[in-house]
Amino acid sequence: MEQRPLIGVVGPCGSGKSTLIAGLEKHDFTCRHIAQEHSYVQAMWQIITKPDVLIYLNSSFNTSTTRRKLNWLEKDYNEELRRLAHARDHANIFIDTDDLTTEAVLQKVLDSLKKMDS
Numbered sequence: 737m738e739q740r741p742l743i744g745v746v747g748p749c750g751s752g753k754s755t756l757i758a759g760l761e762k763h764d765f766t767c768r769h770i771a772q773e774h775s776y777v778q779a780m781w782q783i784i785t786k787p788d789v790l791i792y793l794n795s796s797f798n799t800s801t802t803r804r805k806l807n808w809l810e811k812d813y814n815e816e817l818r819r820l821a822h823a824r825d826h827a828n829i830f831i832d833t834d835d836l837t838t839e840a841v842l843q844k845v846l847d848s849l850k851k852m853d854s
């Protein structure tokens with residue numbers, strides 16, 4: 737049996753992290769939701785989880801607040817982005833989820849993981 741990488745998933749609230757993880761786990765991947773957007777420690781994702789692959793899911797302020805029905809100000813969203821900057825800069829896979837279905841996001845990640853493996 738081939739060794740599967742440990743996958744870390746980060747991104748702003750409402751970007752689709754939990755949904756992606758559920759989809760990847762159905763494909764027998766081991767995933768960790770890294771709550772980097774809530775941490776002041778920029779490298780928390782590296783220190784605690786140490787993923788083999790880091791996936792950054794991006795969503796705009798409008799998409800994030802609509803999906804999660806958040807009563808936020810744009811400054812709250814921008815603070816999350818600031819906290820996510822280090823992870824975003826080091827991500828192996830970056831996907832903007834605004835205009836994608838959950839199935840399309842999953843397929844993009846599966847395709848990217850396959851390319852990384854070959």
